[in-house]
Amino acid sequence: MGTADHRDSNAKTLLxxxxxxxxxxxxxxAVQALVSANISVSAGEVKAIVxxxxxxKSTLLKVLSGLVIPDKGEIFIDGKSISFSSPVxxxxxxxxxxxxxxxxxxxxxxxxxxxxxxxQLSSNWILGKLGVVNDRHMHQEAIKALSDxxxxxxxxxxxxxxMSGGQRQCLAIARAMLFGHKVIILDEPTAAxxxxxxxxxxxxxxxxxxxxxxxxIVSHNMQHxxxxxxxxxxxxxxxxxxxxxxxxxxxxEIVGLITGAISG
Amino acid sequence: MSxxxxxxxxxxxxxxxxEKMKKSLSGPGGTIVLGLAIIIGTSALxxxxxxxxxxxxxxxxxxxxxxxxxxxxxxxxxxxxxxDLSIGAMVALSAVIxxxxxxxxxxxxxxxxxxxxxxxxxxxxxxxxxxxxxANPIAATLGSLVGxxxxxxxxxxxxxxxxxxxxxxxxxxVTGLNDFTESQVSFxxxxxxxxxxxxxxxxxxxxxxxxxxxIRAVGGDITAARRAGLPTERIxxxxxxxxxxxxxxxxxxxxxxxxxxxxxxxxxMEFTIYAALMIGGYSILRGGVGNPMGxxxxxxxxxxxxxxxxxxxxxxxxxxxxxxxxxxxxxxxxIRRGGDAFE
Amino acid sequence: xxxxxxxxxxxxxxxxxxDSEYLATILILLAVWIFLVVISVINRSDFLSKATFSAVTFxxxxxGILAIGQGFVVISGGILDLSITVSMLITSFMIVVFYxxxxxxxxxxxxxxxxxxxxxxFNSILVVxxxxxxxxxxxxxxxxxxxxxxxxFDRGLVDPKSSIADFGTSHLFGFPTAWWPMALLTIGAHFFxxxxxxxxxxxxxGGNPLSSKAMGISLxxxxxxxxxxxxxIGGIAGIVFAGFTPEIRPNxxxxxxxxxxxxxxxxxxxxxGGRGSFLALFVSVGFLSTIPTALVFFGLESIWQTFxxxxxxxxxxxxxxxxIVKVxxx
Ligand SMILES: Nc1ncnc2c1ncn2[C@@H]1O[C@H](COP(=O)(O)OP(=O)(O)O)[C@@H](O)[C@H]1O
Ligand SMILES: [Mg+2]
Numbered sequence: 060m061g062t063a064d065h066r067d068s069n070a071k072t073l074l075x076x077x078x079x080x081x082x083x084x085x086x087x088x089a090v091q092a093l094v095s096a097n098i099s100v101s102a103g104e105v106k107a108i109v110x111x112x113x114x115x116k117s118t119l120l121k122v123l124s125g126l127v128i129p130d131k132g133e134i135f136i137d138g139k140s141i142s143f144s145s146p147v148x149x150x151x152x153x154x155x156x157x158x159x160x161x162x163x164x165x166x167x168x169x170x171x172x173x174x175x176x177x178x179q180l181s182s183n184w185i186l187g188k189l190g191v192v193n194d195r196h197m198h199q200e201a202i203k204a205l206s207d208x209x210x211x212x213x214x215x216x217x218x219x220x221x222m223s224g225g226q227r228q229c230l231a232i233a234r235a236m237l238f239g240h241k242v243i244i245l246d247e248p249t250a251a252x253x254x255x256x257x258x259x260x261x262x263x264x265x266x267x268x269x270x271x272x273x274x275x276i277v278s279h280n281m282q283h284x285x286x287x288x289x290x291x292x293x294x295x296x297x298x299x300x301x302x303x304x305x306x307x308x309x310x311x312e313i314v315g316l317i318t319g320a321i322s323g
Numbered sequence: 324m325s326x327x328x329x330x331x332x333x334x335x336x337x338x339x340x341x342e343k344m345k346k347s348l349s350g351p352g353g354t355i356v357l358g359l360a361i362i363i364g365t366s367a368l369x370x371x372x373x374x375x376x377x378x379x380x381x382x383x384x385x386x387x388x389x390x391x392x393x394x395x396x397x398x399x400x401x402x403x404x405x406x407d408l409s410i411g412a413m414v415a416l417s418a419v420i421x422x423x424x425x426x427x428x429x430x431x432x433x434x435x436x437x438x439x440x441x442x443x444x445x446x447x448x449x450x451x452x453x454x455x456x457x458a459n460p461i462a463a464t465l466g467s468l469v470g471x472x473x474x475x476x477x478x479x480x481x482x483x484x485x486x487x488x489x490x491x492x493x494x495x496x497v498t499g500l501n502d503f504t505e506s507q508v509s510f511x512x513x514x515x516x517x518x519x520x521x522x523x524x525x526x527x528x529x530x531x532x533x534x535x536x537x538i539r540a541v542g543g544d545i546t547a548a549r550r551a552g553l554p555t556e557r558i559x560x561x562x563x564x565x566x567x568x569x570x571x572x573x574x575x576x577x578x579x580x581x582x583x584x585x586x587x588x589x590x591x592m593e594f595t596i597y598a599a600l601m602i603g604g605y606s607i608l609r610g611g612v613g614n615p616m617g618x619x620x621x622x623x624x625x626x627x628x629x630x631x632x633x634x635x636x637x638x639x640x641x642x643x644x645x646x647x648x649x650x651x652x653x654x655x656x657x658i659r660r661g662g663d664a665f666e
Numbered sequence: 667x668x669x670x671x672x673x674x675x676x677x678x679x680x681x682x683x684x685d686s687e688y689l690a691t692i693l694i695l696l697a698v699w700i701f702l703v704v705i706s707v708i709n710r711s712d713f714l715s716k717a718t719f720s721a722v723t724f725x726x727x728x729x730g731i732l733a734i735g736q737g738f739v740v741i742s743g744g745i746l747d748l749s750i751t752v753s754m755l756i757t758s759f760m761i762v763v764f765y766x767x768x769x770x771x772x773x774x775x776x777x778x779x780x781x782x783x784x785x786x787x788f789n790s791i792l793v794v795x796x797x798x799x800x801x802x803x804x805x806x807x808x809x810x811x812x813x814x815x816x817x818x819f820d821r822g823l824v825d826p827k828s829s830i831a832d833f834g835t836s837h838l839f840g841f842p843t844a845w846w847p848m849a850l851l852t853i854g855a856h857f858f859x860x861x862x863x864x865x866x867x868x869x870x871x872g873g874n875p876l877s878s879k880a881m882g883i884s885l886x887x888x889x890x891x892x893x894x895x896x897x898x899i900g901g902i903a904g905i906v907f908a909g910f911t912p913e914i915r916p917n918x919x920x921x922x923x924x925x926x927x928x929x930x931x932x933x934x935x936x937x938x939g940g941r942g943s944f945l946a947l948f949v950s951v952g953f954l955s956t957i958p959t960a961l962v963f964f965g966l967e968s969i970w971q972t973f974x975x976x977x978x979x980x981x982x983x984x985x986x987x988x989x990i991v992k993v994x995x996x
Contacts, residue, residue, distance in 0.1 A: 146549070146550055146552060147552045156550075158550065162544070162546060162547035162550045163544070163547060164540050164543035164547045164548065164611065165543060165544060165611075166542070166610075166611035166612050167539060167540065167543055167611070171536065171540075175536065175537075175540045175547070175548065175551045175553070176537070176540070176551030176552045176553050177551075178533045178536050180533060189532065190532040190534050191527075191533075192531060192533050192536060194531075
């Protein structure tokens with residue numbers, strides 16, 4: 060592990076981060092989920108966020124995807140300050156999130172899921188005005204996106220309910236890629252998957268990086284983290300306590316930072 | 324469109340048409356068609372040739388036309404995952420308001436408009452309770468069911484007496500409307516032709532348009548739909564308005580057909596219509612499933628059975644036994660095919 | 667890790683206990699009920715009379731018992747029993763049938779309640795073994811059951827000289843005798859769910875079926891017990907119903923179905939299961955049963971009753987839902 064050849068990160072650190080969040084604080088009633096947390100990720104970079112359960116990882120991702128409006132703090136996209144008032148704002152800024160629950164609609168087909176909320180209309184003028192969708196075109200684009208990422212799904216017309224966990228995860232990622240032109244956020248993408256399926260998802264993440272997207276990924280699996288990421292941010296008790304280049308740290312150090320045995 | 328679908332399917336599997344037919348017959352569509360075949364067969368055997376006389380077919384179609392219109396509009400809210408139990412009461416309310424206005428000398432068209440608008444208003448109240456406050460749809464629309472039925476009776480009791488002493492119905496013959504509801508093209512009632520056209524249009528909306536996709540998405544998984552940036556609240560609200568609209572149209576048409584507005588109109592109709600729609604593949608427990616063609620077949624099955632019961636001179640409530648039984652069988656088959664089982 | 671996390675709580679968690687939550691519901695319902703009585707008295711001082719008392723308590727008898735059965739299903743996670751009035755009518759009709767055969771009273775009561783129990787068993791078999799959702803099962807059996815009742819029994823005439831009719835028309839300790847089964851059942855249900863182990867199991871299964879199963883509670887047994895139990899309670903309502911209804915008609919159930927569900931929802935039972943208080947249910951039944959009489963005293967015809975009941979229900983569920991959303995901070 061840790062010797063992958065893609066980490067020429069010197070050039071990238073000079074870039075402005077694709078997305079950056081500074082001093083984010085947020086409370087749910089009495090629970091302070093985020094305490095002045097910081098995070099940033101650049102184009103072509105894969106960054107892991109690690110931390111114990113309840114450390115605030117998911118909440119931080121939700122702040123970046125506009126689902127949670129933080130009490131305090133600033134968000135920058137390409138160095139420009141921005142504020143999200145809803146998930147739609149984040150989607151418009153090119154940020155796509157794959158949630159832990161994947162947000163796939165069980166009763167709909169794979170293609171329909173990929174394009175839900177962004178259906179392409181028929182090119183025929185009248186049909187288009189009537190809101191008739193162009194299924195054939197969407198189907199082809201979905202096939203293209205999936206084969207781009209090396210994802211194999213037997214039937215795109217079957218409802219996603221019948222698909223395996225890995226297939227569902229890959230489908231959700233493909234959807235994010237198709238519409239996120241800047242940042243892709245993945246919350247525990249391999250948590251529920253077996254070894255083989257995890258490997259498939261990780262290779263998809265690798266593909267995304269080579270397309271120049273910025274990727275944020277939450278994971279509990281140190282092996283996966285060290286295999287795929289360029290850098291790691293550790294969260295503890297709602298704060299981001301340390302950031303490390305993946306090739307300059309070790310799993311032992313990261314675990315120490317997570318538990319608080321080593322202080323950032 | 325069907326050509327489109329064929330090509331899409333052949334992208335994935337090189338399915339032969341026989342294979343495809345087998346597949347669709349083993350699905351919900353097959354069950355419904357089979358159910359329809361069985362019930363028509365039973366009728367043919369039991370009642371005999373009479374089943375197929377054009378007059379009998381006319382009776383069946385005429386019986387189902389208005390419920391079909393109501394059901395198709397109500398199917399929007401089922402699809403969006405909100406059950407609207409108030410449709411039966413809304414039918415009565417619309418009928419009573421329409422008749423009340425007409426009797427008080429208001430122009431028929433304006434009366435109809437008033438009835439529709441008031442029903443939409445109550446549909447909006449359902450919408451506010453369910454969408455804005457997040458009330459359980461079953462509980463909230465049950466409240467409307469009780470309340471609107473009460474309101475229909477109040478209005479009916481305050482209608483000026485016109486000859487007949489009963490307060491249970493407002494007698495009213497709107498000649499034009501009556502002619503319209505009774506008119507037919509050969510053995511097909513015009514109302515049925517309209518209802519069928521509505522089925523096809525709705526089928527197109529649901530399966531081919533962006534709006535239809537969005538309704539199905541909201542019903543299928545509201546969290547996912549919200550995250551995809553869909554206006555989930557607005558979609559649910561509009562779907563509730565659609566079901567109120569259908570019910571109000573149904574009420575007005577019934578006045579035309581019956582020549583009066585009975586306050587008991589549409590009693591239990593919500594249950595019959597939802598049972599029929601469930602037989603046709605919709606679900607009252609989750610949205611996102613079912614299509615108008617299936618819904619039509621479900622309502623047709625029940626209409627054919629009601630006709631059978633009628634022809635044999637049995638009590639019409641015997642049809643309820645059949646509806647209940649068939650509902651259980653269909654839902655059970657759906658579970659066997661991987662539908663949502665309880666626990 | 668937990669002790670560390672808790673240091674981030676700005677204030678100590680003040681989670682309200684379930685009891686105090688129910689107490690709030692009870693007090694609010696009581697306040698609304700008393701308010702209704704007070705404005706009725708201000709409106710017409712003769713509202714507080716023996717006649718009013720008798721009208722309200724008679725109203726409570728049937729709705730109250732059926733509401734306890736319905737509440738039992740709701741709290742145990744069985745969603746709703748849409749066929750509970752069929753259980754009631756089965757018992758009422760069987761009483762007439764057995765009475766006409768000259769059976770003695772205790773025997774015919776027990777056997778006719780058992781008939782309702784068999785109906786409940788049928789429901790639960792469909793729920794447990796065919797795994798059909800209870801809402802659909804009871805919708806279907808309610809439909810079919812109503813149809814069967816109509817075909818088998820056109821109507822049932824209760825002999826006015828029978829002890830059943832006596833029971834329905836006499837008084838005991840100032841209340842109608844028929845009121846007492848409802849009161850006793852309320853107290854019984856309250857203690858059963860609050861203190862008995864079996865009752866706790868129902869609450870657990872209603873609150874979270876999967877973890878209850880993981881803890882070793884048999885879901886199947888609990889579901890069977892729920893639907894048989896609800897039907898038996900429905901059967902008890904059937905006896906009371908036969909007591910003061912000279913002529914029983916198969917469609918009598920439709921009148922009760924909705925007020926019963928309204929009472930349960932108004933009492934704060936969560937349709938998702940696991941939450942509800944039978945004392946609150948008693949108050950909610952009392953409040954709903956007072957409305958018709960109060961309306962008459964306001965010079966409104968009693969037909970206003972359903973209109974007002976319906977909209978009280980909508981407002982109540984909206985407020986309830988809004989409160990839950992706010993607590994969750996969504
Ligand atoms: N919607 C919410 N309401 C209340 N508390 C929440 C909510 N979401 C998260 N929390 C709390 O915030 C803290 C951080 O949660 P989360 O971000 O999910 O942690 P992680 O993903 O790192 O496990 C936890 O204590 C959690 O209980
Ligand atoms: Mg998390």
